[in-house]
Amino acid sequence: MxxxxxxxxxxxxxxxxxxxxxxxxxxxxxxxxxxxxxxxxxxxxxxxxxxxxxxxxxxxxxxxxxxxxxxxxxxxxxxxxxxxxxxxxxxxxxxxxxxxxxxxxxxxxxxxxxxxxxxxxxxxxxxxxxxxxxxxxxxxxxxxxxxxxxxxxxxxxxxxxxxxxxxxxxxxxxxxxxxxxxxxxxxxxxxxxxxxxxxxxxxxxxxxxxxxxxxxxxxxxxxxxxxxxxxxxxxxxxxxxxxxxxxxxxxxxxxxxxxxxxxxxxxxxxSPLPPKTGSWRLDVNGREVKLAEEDGLYIYEGDDVELEEIGDEQYRLQIGSDERELDTNELEEELLDRADYIPSMTDIVDSMEEFEAAKEAGRGAIAMEQSATLLIDGIEVTISNDRMWDEATYQAAQTPISLFQDVYENRPDQHEDLEEIYGEEIVERAMVVG
Amino acid sequence: MxxxxxxxxxxxxxxxxxxxxxxxxxxxxxxxxxxxxxxxxxxxxxxxxxxxxxxxxxxxxxxxxxxxxxxxxxxxxxxxxxxxxxxxxxxxxxxxxxxxxxxxxxxxxxxxxxxxxxxxxxxxxxxxxxxxxxxxxxxxxxxxxxxxxxxxxxxxxxxxxxxxxxxxxxxxxxxxxxxxxxxxxxxxxxxxxxxxxxxxxxxxxxxxxxxxxxxxxxxxxxxxxxxxxxxxxxxxxxxxxxxxxxxxxxxxxxxxxxxxxxxxxxxxxxSPLPPKTGSWRLDVNGREVKLAEEDGLYIYEGDDVELEEIGDEQYRLQIGSDERELDTNELEEELLDRADYIPSMTDIVDSMEEFEAAKEAGRGAIAMEQSATLLIDGIEVTISNDRMWDEATYQAAQTPISLFQDVYENRPDQHEDLEEIYGEEIVERAMVVG
Amino acid sequence: MxxxxxxxxxxxxxxxxxxxxxxxxxxxxxxxxxxxxxxxxxxxxxxxxxxxxxxxxxxxxxxxxxxxxxxxxxxxxxxxxxxxxxxxxxxxxxxxxxxxxxxxxxxxxxxxxxxxxxxxxxxxxxxxxxxxxxxxxxxxxxxxxxxxxxxxxxxxxxxxxxxxxxxxxxxxxxxxxxxxxxxxxxxxxxxxxxxxxxxxxxxxxxxxxxxxxxxxxxxxxxxxxxxxxxxxxxxxxxxxxxxxxxxxxxxxxxxxxxxxxxxxxxxxxxSPLPPKTGSWRLDVNGREVKLAEEDGLYIYEGDDVELEEIGDEQYRLQIGSDERELDTNELEEELLDRADYIPSMTDIVDSMEEFEAAKEAGRGAIAMEQSATLLIDGIEVTISNDRMWDEATYQAAQTPISLFQDVYENRPDQHEDLEEIYGEEIVERAMVVG
Missing domain, CATH: 3.20.20.60 (Phosphoenolpyruvate-binding domains)
Known part of the structure; x- marks a missing residue:
């Protein structure tokens, strides 16, 4: 039992x-x-x-x-x-x-x-x-x-x-x-x-x-x-x-x-509910700095990261006192390592639906892509990350959705608040996924 | 039992x-x-x-x-x-x-x-x-x-x-x-x-x-x-x-x-005994910096915090690479958030006595105030904090005092050392409180 | 049992x-x-x-x-x-x-x-x-x-x-x-x-x-x-x-x-095997910075530590925003506190053999010295550390060697790799020590 x-x-x-x-x-x-x-x-x-x-x-x-x-x-x-x-x-x-x-x-x-x-x-x-x-x-x-x-x-x-x-x-x-x-x-x-x-x-x-x-x-x-x-x-x-x-x-x-x-x-x-909108964070010497979103770009506004183009596809990246010269690929790799994405409710529901469809079609694992264009010192860098989703990833991702569903079922008095936060459409989809 | x-x-x-x-x-x-x-x-x-x-x-x-x-x-x-x-x-x-x-x-x-x-x-x-x-x-x-x-x-x-x-x-x-x-x-x-x-x-x-x-x-x-x-x-x-x-x-x-x-x-x-004198610490990017006391002022002597008056009741506060413009209230709030007080033996005994008197008078909780004037880049800022003391706070604060009493009772050979550290008067009060 | x-x-x-x-x-x-x-x-x-x-x-x-x-x-x-x-x-x-x-x-x-x-x-x-x-x-x-x-x-x-x-x-x-x-x-x-x-x-x-x-x-x-x-x-x-x-x-x-x-x-x-060569690290504001070895000197190449000679046997040492004036002894003491040595396979085998010989000769504890010359901003500072080895130190140090021996005995297919990493001589000594 x-x-x-x-x-x-x-x-x-x-x-x-x-x-x-x-x-x-x-x-x-x-x-x-x-x-x-x-x-x-x-x-x-x-x-x-x-x-x-x-x-x-x-x-x-x-x-x-x-x-x-x-x-x-x-x-x-x-x-x-x-x-x-x-x-x-x-x-x-x-x-x-x-x-x-x-x-x-x-x-x-x-x-x-x-x-x-x-x-x-x-x-x-x-x-x-x-x-x-x-x-x-x-x-x-x-x-x-x-x-x-x-x-x-x-x-x-x-x-x-x-x-x-x-x-x-x-x-x-x-x-x-x-x-x-x-x-x-x-x-x-x-x-x-x-x-x-x-x-x-x-x-x-x-x-x-x-x-x-x-x-x-x-x-x-x-x-x-x-x-x-x-x-x-x-x-x-x-x-x-x-x-x-x-x-x-x-x-x-x-x-x-x-x-x-x-x-x-x-x-x-x-607090335990997923955010309305996704966001990117950058790891700067161990601190997680949230990037400001503007017109689809994610902008680093601090002083601890400096980026400069020093030649054709050549960059100098300085983080704290650590300075490196990198080509475009290396730069993207480095920033990808330091960047984290915090998915929104919509992202989680999207991914779960996508995985459910893939499972239905007989596939056990699919790649989910996250990409973003960062803006640092006026230079745009596009990073892109594939994450494998399998049954276990799917089930672990389900916890915030299960929580959301439990709240929605047991707290009709919060329906209005939830719909105000997330919008009606995503609330409905979140209630049937999983 | x-x-x-x-x-x-x-x-x-x-x-x-x-x-x-x-x-x-x-x-x-x-x-x-x-x-x-x-x-x-x-x-x-x-x-x-x-x-x-x-x-x-x-x-x-x-x-x-x-x-x-x-x-x-x-x-x-x-x-x-x-x-x-x-x-x-x-x-x-x-x-x-x-x-x-x-x-x-x-x-x-x-x-x-x-x-x-x-x-x-x-x-x-x-x-x-x-x-x-x-x-x-x-x-x-x-x-x-x-x-x-x-x-x-x-x-x-x-x-x-x-x-x-x-x-x-x-x-x-x-x-x-x-x-x-x-x-x-x-x-x-x-x-x-x-x-x-x-x-x-x-x-x-x-x-x-x-x-x-x-x-x-x-x-x-x-x-x-x-x-x-x-x-x-x-x-x-x-x-x-x-x-x-x-x-x-x-x-x-x-x-x-x-x-x-x-x-x-x-x-x-x-080490586990409370200090002779209280002190203030400032949280500077995750490090706790002890403030030097001089003539009743607590002075920040490092380079990582900069404070400047930029207008009437307007200040620029820079901590590490994080810079903000604040009015007097916001400045006090910000510094209060970052400041911690380490109470002395006298402070603890005072608070316990005060709480005991309040309890006697039928009150279950009282506010204890801690205030200090900080000096940063020549600018004085006074911060003040109220902390609620109830029975549970009182009992948790009691641990160092109970330890002190246990030491005093069992180690007559240390009476002189303790009196030299704290002074006779506070030793006597510490022995009867609680 | x-x-x-x-x-x-x-x-x-x-x-x-x-x-x-x-x-x-x-x-x-x-x-x-x-x-x-x-x-x-x-x-x-x-x-x-x-x-x-x-x-x-x-x-x-x-x-x-x-x-x-x-x-x-x-x-x-x-x-x-x-x-x-x-x-x-x-x-x-x-x-x-x-x-x-x-x-x-x-x-x-x-x-x-x-x-x-x-x-x-x-x-x-x-x-x-x-x-x-x-x-x-x-x-x-x-x-x-x-x-x-x-x-x-x-x-x-x-x-x-x-x-x-x-x-x-x-x-x-x-x-x-x-x-x-x-x-x-x-x-x-x-x-x-x-x-x-x-x-x-x-x-x-x-x-x-x-x-x-x-x-x-x-x-x-x-x-x-x-x-x-x-x-x-x-x-x-x-x-x-x-x-x-x-x-x-x-x-x-x-x-x-x-x-x-x-x-x-x-x-x-x-990963759990000791490194081929030893190395020194310096603690810089809580981060461990590996020092580059060149001609027997261990060189600090970052920007966060600055060292300057300001007089006869007088130095100014700045680490982050913390600045101090020190004489030669104090400087050595300070750097010794901040420096850590990561011993190589050879170091560990050497120390174990030395301790085994001492034990044979009836001594229960011996001092093992680690010393190095650091190079910071062009100034050489030699630090030296004695560590006491007793039976307990010896036995705790033995874990990586026991692991090595277990690997060597059970994985003949890795002998070549291990000898390539460490050299034949130290592999042989590591197999008989302990």
Missing amino acids: SVQRRHDRKFVRTFFTTPTAVKGEEDSAKMLRRAVQLRGIEAPDVWVPDNEDATAPSMREEGAENIVDVLSEDGADFPGEIHPRIVWHRDSPSTRYQSLQQLLQIANPEKGAIEHIDGFVIPEVGDIDDWKKADEFITVVENEYGLEEGSLAMSVIVESGEAELALGDLRDEMGKPSNNLERLFLLVDGEVDYTKDMRAITPTGELPPWPELRHNTSRGASANGLIAIDGPYDDIRDVEGYHERMTENQAKGMLGIWSLTPGQVEEANK | SVQRRHDRKFVRTFFTTPTAVKGEEDSAKMLRRAVQLRGIEAPDVWVPDNEDATAPSMREEGAENIVDVLSEDGADFPGEIHPRIVWHRDSPSTRYQSLQQLLQIANPEKGAIEHIDGFVIPEVGDIDDWKKADEFITVVENEYGLEEGSLAMSVIVESGEAELALGDLRDEMGKPSNNLERLFLLVDGEVDYTKDMRAITPTGELPPWPELRHNTSRGASANGLIAIDGPYDDIRDVEGYHERMTENQAKGMLGIWSLTPGQVEEANK | SVQRRHDRKFVRTFFTTPTAVKGEEDSAKMLRRAVQLRGIEAPDVWVPDNEDATAPSMREEGAENIVDVLSEDGADFPGEIHPRIVWHRDSPSTRYQSLQQLLQIANPEKGAIEHIDGFVIPEVGDIDDWKKADEFITVVENEYGLEEGSLAMSVIVESGEAELALGDLRDEMGKPSNNLERLFLLVDGEVDYTKDMRAITPTGELPPWPELRHNTSRGASANGLIAIDGPYDDIRDVEGYHERMTENQAKGMLGIWSLTPGQVEEANK
């Missing part, structure tokens, strides 16, 4: 937390009420009314009631999934007992919220046996309230060394008759508490990058049909840094990320 | 090895006798009379006697812990039998050394079952000599792929009634032998960086209440490189490192 | 795949027939007639016959080992049944190919239990055809998160009486399918670097006496990139790599 994905969403881009009760406001549920109204590209794939760290301990009783109030009223119309976070701690039985109480309070069907809730988020888990304790409480509550066993999803925050190790045990434990761990949905990294648990120190106090944690979380998700989500990015002003982090994560197979504001939700909803 | 730390030291900064017997010297124990006299900032947290690799095989019999001689005489006054390293090899029963013999020899209470020994270091371990064999020998020796079972600590050198894998099994095995693995104390990476075991090759013959090994060791320590220590840094002259390595390790939660000389001990004892 | 290596080859540099049946050719086995004739430095250590991804599904029946035809005829003379890849998939029982059928077809002793086949390559494995299923089929086939149980090697392609996790379970499972996993030989990463399985996305569509996968594969090999091989490097034109990848892999203990062409085989056969 293959790795199964048991939930509606195969991909989750955004995990947006909201405090459940804020002190000092006339209406302590004000932030919940505002968040539940989010629609379209600002609305997350998974919304997390956060009755743990985002809410003061003294306000959590009230927070649980707020969740119930707000969801029973407006939960039906929320376009994403809803997974409240409740308290938990691997080292504290009293916190775990509070967790059971919060579950009983929020899931009570008489309160009318549970029908809009897709699952719960459990923070601060430890060993796999600790995960089972949380799973068991959810089973007990499901049974108590006449809900189908396993119908409530469970997501965990991986924020301890123990939990990271548990990621490697998961596959041995899911499917055992004595648990319902098949309810697992998201594996979410929590780098702030993880840093504390690992006792790491950085000079500035910023979080370490923890690449191995993210790899292990992504691998745990892959091996168990789950979805990996990165933790919060604190510096809300730093949109560029948020995007860099997401690009890094995506190369690890971690396609979702925590969002702290609707602005971050919007950025993170768009 | 939570992860327990069962030993006196919660943190170990330094693991200093000394050959136990040197051939050709009049007194073969000369180096041991010198090392046992170390005091203060040059004395390590853990001293390791090394009866394995640092001592020639033919001298180890004599080395064991030297350990006993030197420790029975001067061990009582040594300010750090004492953990001799004895021989062991996962692939050699005869080496393991020698290990038992060395244990019996050194731990013999009639020789008067064992009362000053905190534990033993076991190199070249393999699978977790191999760790248990060493543990069992120590148990047998404890029993034979009437020592309390589990009273001798055991530290291991992780220097094989098998031992790295065992780090993931540890949590399943500690606490079983058939072993005393709770005696485990330090997990020490041994990169030279690990490189051999992994059959790695580098062009220059220098050691690979092995980031995953260090992560897995640190995680193994975190998940089992142990302490992670990095292996030796061979290039003793290269103080800057040693510090860079330690900074990297600290970001992985590996706060201790092997030291080969008292000079390295001093550097490594100081 | 120590980690055992159970196969003839202790090292494998090259894993060369060839499609087994190409449509549209007069002779569909044409590529196999060409590959089986490879000899010398273009012939791989392991040749893989690829009846999986490289061959269209509709051609695999014919491909299996082609393997049998070509190997029964010419397999005896092939200088490397032969390990055909057959189909397999952790998620598909029907593919696994096809695998059994391919095994029965290819291994049938009446067809005369199996005596030239060293083992089989199983792709797309999952959990360790899935590895056992493939192992069991091979056992059944061995038994059916009267071959010794365990005599056929099994290599796997690690191309899923599950298989990566299985690398950690291997050591617990090998040696159990209910399997023959001791037949395992190569652990080969397959990054294209792994990327798909992990659902990773990169902007350009190129493969992520997956450093953790490679580490875990190498560690799995080390802990179980197996050999780690990296996956294919698609950009066949990019020889420099292929070498960079191999250098990275070697620092991880992954000494072999997939090759797609005889040209790549040649590069990969040479």
Whole structure:
């Protein structure tokens, strides 16, 4: 039996937390009420009314009631999934007992919220046996309230060394008759508490990058049909840094990320989708410089690359302090080595369609050409690259398209945004390819 | 039950090895006798009379006697812990039998050394079952000599792929009634032998960086209440490189490192402690440039950043080959993005005290401001940054303070050094915060 | 019992795949027939007639016959080992049944190919239990055809998160009486399918670097006496990139790599062997610049380092924008810090012989000196470095020599190439050292 994905969403881009009760406001549920109204590209794939760290301990009783109030009223119309976070701690039985109480309070069907809730988020888990304790409480509550066993999803925050190790045990434990761990949905990294648990120190106090944690979380998700989500990015002003982090994560197979504001939700909803238009980048001493497009030419506008014609088909190319004399062929070869193309949604759909047609016609591999004319110091150089596409290339290229399709099917509220970004025609073609 | 730390030291900064017997010297124990006299900032947290690799095989019999001689005489006054390293090899029963013999020899209470020994270091371990064999020998020796079972600590050198894998099994095995693995104390990476075991090759013959090994060791320590220590840094002259390595390790939660000389001990004892004074760094094309402080201004003295006033509140900023025109706000924003503050011990204590007071007053999060006036090409620019502190920030910031407190409590011989570095007042405040 | 290596080859540099049946050719086995004739430095250590991804599904029946035809005829003379890849998939029982059928077809002793086949390559494995299923089929086939149980090697392609996790379970499972996993030989990463399985996305569509996968594969090999091989490097034109990848892999203990062409085989056969001549590199702002050798001087030819004599034994050294005034000693120190020596085969053999002689004479450690005269802006600076060699250094330095010896013993067809590269004298000395 293959790795199964048991939930509606195969991909989750955004995990947006909201405090459940804020002190000092006339209406302590004000932030919940505002968040539940989010629609379209600002609305997350998974919304997390956060009755743990985002809410003061003294306000959590009230927070649980707020969740119930707000969801029973407006939960039906929320376009994403809803997974409240409740308290938990691997080292504290009293916190775990509070967790059971919060579950009983929020899931009570008489309160009318549970029908809009897709699952719960459990923070601060430890060993796999600790995960089972949380799973068991959810089973007990499901049974108590006449809900189908396993119908409530469970997501965990991986924020301890123990939990990271548990990621490697998961596959041995899911499917055992004595648990319902098949309810697992998201594996979410929590780098702030993880840093504390690992006792790491950085000079500035910023979080370490923890690449191995993210790899292990992504691998745990892959091996168990789950979805990996990165933790919060604190510096809300730093949109560029948020995007860099997401690009890094995506190369690890971690396609979702925590969002702290609707602005971050919007950025993170768009980030794993292919761009509207393709672009060329040039590798200049290890930095990737985006080339400006103008009238079909790709223009290098920096100072670090200099190109000069020094004779018939003879050029001097200087990159940083490295200077070389090249003929036309060598120049094209050199620039081709340094140039990368970032394909657009249309490019990917085109290539997939072309490959599908070739496969239909009995061919297993085809060459896809990318070419461009670069403009450097007024000199035009045309480069052209053939890339072989076979079944494996095709399937790897499919990930962003599968994600797009998952979004389109599950988020009708984003249809307009997507069509505005890409145009109707390419959206339609993207929905049938693959 | 939570992860327990069962030993006196919660943190170990330094693991200093000394050959136990040197051939050709009049007194073969000369180096041991010198090392046992170390005091203060040059004395390590853990001293390791090394009866394995640092001592020639033919001298180890004599080395064991030297350990006993030197420790029975001067061990009582040594300010750090004492953990001799004895021989062991996962692939050699005869080496393991020698290990038992060395244990019996050194731990013999009639020789008067064992009362000053905190534990033993076991190199070249393999699978977790191999760790248990060493543990069992120590148990047998404890029993034979009437020592309390589990009273001798055991530290291991992780220097094989098998031992790295065992780090993931540890949590399943500690606490079983058939072993005393709770005696485990330090997990020490041994990169030279690990490189051999992994059959790695580098062009220059220098050691690979092995980031995953260090992560897995640190995680193994975190998940089992142990302490992670990095292996030796061979290039003793290269103080800057040693510090860079330690900074990297600290970001992985590996706060201790092997030291080969008292000079390295001093550097490594100081490295994880916060600096006396705060400082600002500027990110210049990916390099972090420290700004010089003068009369309250932070001055950029390099050539890669150029700033010029080109009109009323209009500036031209050039960083490397990237040139931009900015107004005052944009300039401040840009420099703020590139500037990082490295807080001092005082800054950290101030922030923690401030947060504790806020918490007392019922507030869960407060903004901490950092501001500075930078001086670039004669132009002053004041930047200011608010950072939110909540419970999690507070707890993560606490690691260097907890380390400081552990050092202060366990190392009275370093009080003078610490007071000289930080001043008495801040030392006192650091001891009560948190 | 120590980690055992159970196969003839202790090292494998090259894993060369060839499609087994190409449509549209007069002779569909044409590529196999060409590959089986490879000899010398273009012939791989392991040749893989690829009846999986490289061959269209509709051609695999014919491909299996082609393997049998070509190997029964010419397999005896092939200088490397032969390990055909057959189909397999952790998620598909029907593919696994096809695998059994391919095994029965290819291994049938009446067809005369199996005596030239060293083992089989199983792709797309999952959990360790899935590895056992493939192992069991091979056992059944061995038994059916009267071959010794365990005599056929099994290599796997690690191309899923599950298989990566299985690398950690291997050591617990090998040696159990209910399997023959001791037949395992190569652990080969397959990054294209792994990327798909992990659902990773990169902007350009190129493969992520997956450093953790490679580490875990190498560690799995080390802990179980197996050999780690990296996956294919698609950009066949990019020889420099292929070498960079191999250098990275070697620092991880992954000494072999997939090759797609005889040209790549040649590069990969040479890459882990020490160079013919030593060379010096200078670290210039984080980049390693190779110095040109001329008349015994090592010349820096770039623009980023400037050196000027400004007085008696006084120099100004500018590296990038960092400028310093130094006396002769400081200058030598500074350049020594920045310079690295890449030893030649002769250097390594010399050092090992020297250390062996010292050990014989009862010394455990000796200093090896490296010195060179650098020429920068017309100024000569002589630097000299002592490096301590002890038993551990000696053993770590031994890896490339052990590899060389393994190659020389197992690949008589490469003797001529090796002697041409290194000269006869050093080849002979390299064969007896260590």
